[in-house]
Amino acid sequence: MSTQTAKAGTAKSDTTKSDTTKPRLKTSAMIASIAGADQRTRSAPFGHALVELAKKRPEIVGLTADLGKYTDLHIFAQAYPERFYQMGMAEQVLMAAAGGMAREGCIPFATTYAVFAARRAYDFICLSIAEENLPVKIVCALPGLTTGYGPSHQATEDLAIFRGMPNLTIVDPCDAIDIEQAVPTIADHPGPVYMRLLRGQVPVVLDEYDYRFELGKAKLLRDGGEVLIISSGLMTMRALEAAKRLERDRIGVAVLHSPTIKPLDTETILREAGRGGRLVVVAENHSVIGGLGEAVAGTLLRAGVTPPFRQIALPDAFLDAGALPTLHDRYGISTEQVVAQIKGWL
């Protein structure tokens, strides 16, 4: 097996000359949403789904570390002020206190940005929540490369970090529909869950397909003879767009959406990858190290299933600051780059 990733970005030092032909894109332009201009969207699907669920589940509480507005939890806070806990910008307390509430019968939904949960609060999640298998649902905005603020805010290795934590279930939904269906499902799950969140105006994509979110299940969204893309999160959106474009060039692309990163649906993955004759591409909004790509690679290799295999993932590097469309292009996860990489491999 070989792996391949996008080229690294341009050097920071010699790129200050302004390009006079076209205006430079701005970092803040897509600050509240990853949606493209032509995409259908729904507003704050996580917040609304949680409010809906909380009507029937009085044990649900919401906690945040000064990021209620930026994780759509403010919708829940407005609907259930007496069930909302503002913990201040203190991610370690957020997680350990959520664990404490869970001990006493609550089902806490704790929100912050993915970087701060994964990096700063890791030890607290590990011991105060996961080791005792407590039902805390950690829901985090800005997963992978979904902000142009640079390494302080880009959670390019959150899956790698969290995959190493025993007992933790990991979910990476694709769109508003996925999120809405995942919320009640992860609440029902008896243990801790980490869910990557798209917030604000969230694209609606999966209603075009015969799809239902099931925890632990990968779903084949479309079939195709030449390429099988296995993807999660927003890269499923990109994979579906890429598949449509490649179809025009008579390249058949199947898309297997695997929103549960852990435990991985190895049965479905082995079945689809084992069909033979197809290039297997894993596409993820995450570092090439330790995410869905390596999880799938290990699954295949352990089972002796060895199709041609490629990864579309972010490079193992601290990524640039800038506008998201620029960065997605630069690091190979825009639809155009997905199409180009796949064509290059065929």
Place this chain on the structure above:
Amino acid sequence: MVSERQGGSATPQADGGNRLTAELARRAYNIRRHALRMGEVQGQGYVAQALGFADVLAVLYFQALRYNPADPHWEERDRCLLSIGHYAIALYAALIEAGVLPETEIESYGSDDSRLPMSGMASYTPGMEISGGSLGQGLPIAVGVCLGLKRKASRSFVYNLLSDGELNEGSTWEAAQSASHWQLDNLIAVVDVNNQQADGPSSQVMSFEPLEARWQSFGWHVARVDGNDLAALSEAFDSARNLQEPKPRVIICDTRMGRGVPFLEGREKAHFIRVDPDEWALALEQLRLEA
């Protein structure tokens, strides 16, 4: 070329204070102007913080801090650590006014391949000492820089600019404890208390008073001032520098977001504000009239 700026004290003469304050006011005005022009590039952002913090930065860069605009890595400089990455707009404005950055880069703020990213990082910008943005790391880093400087018998001071939001983080208080344990008399923390965080007023997000007593109980020398009063700031920075006790020092600055532009100051407070395209010219005009 501007030569090395020796940091230190306000002029002791009777009328010198007024002259200094007038000079600082001119600098603060320019810092606000640069910040507004950067804000306009994005059309939104952390403009109100920059306006609120401009007076503190004027005193810092034009009275307190020792640096060489031509050589941001000059070994004998005072270190100015911005942990609040999103306040980069304010620091860039000060660095432009100080001659460390050229004014022409204003138009590139927060744009692709700029040296002035939305969140401040050391690898991008001359004069930006650390990569901030993961809040609560500035004061711990400052502790280490102070220890490192002491090992070199350096006389440089270390300033850490932090926000009231960062007072929520345990790491800030772990560092506060460490700084007094190590008797870091070369450390000056500057806290911008603008009573604002991402989710709302800081006092509601996580109550933080009594702030002076909290820092004092951690073994710090504390001054609390109106962060938009140049004379008061000037004196507080002098005292912090000249204090003879072997203690770290903190200057708590109560600031008003949007200060200097009445319609922004009067607007509903928010962490991230949007300003309409036609309002930027009005903001610059109001700033000029207020000055």
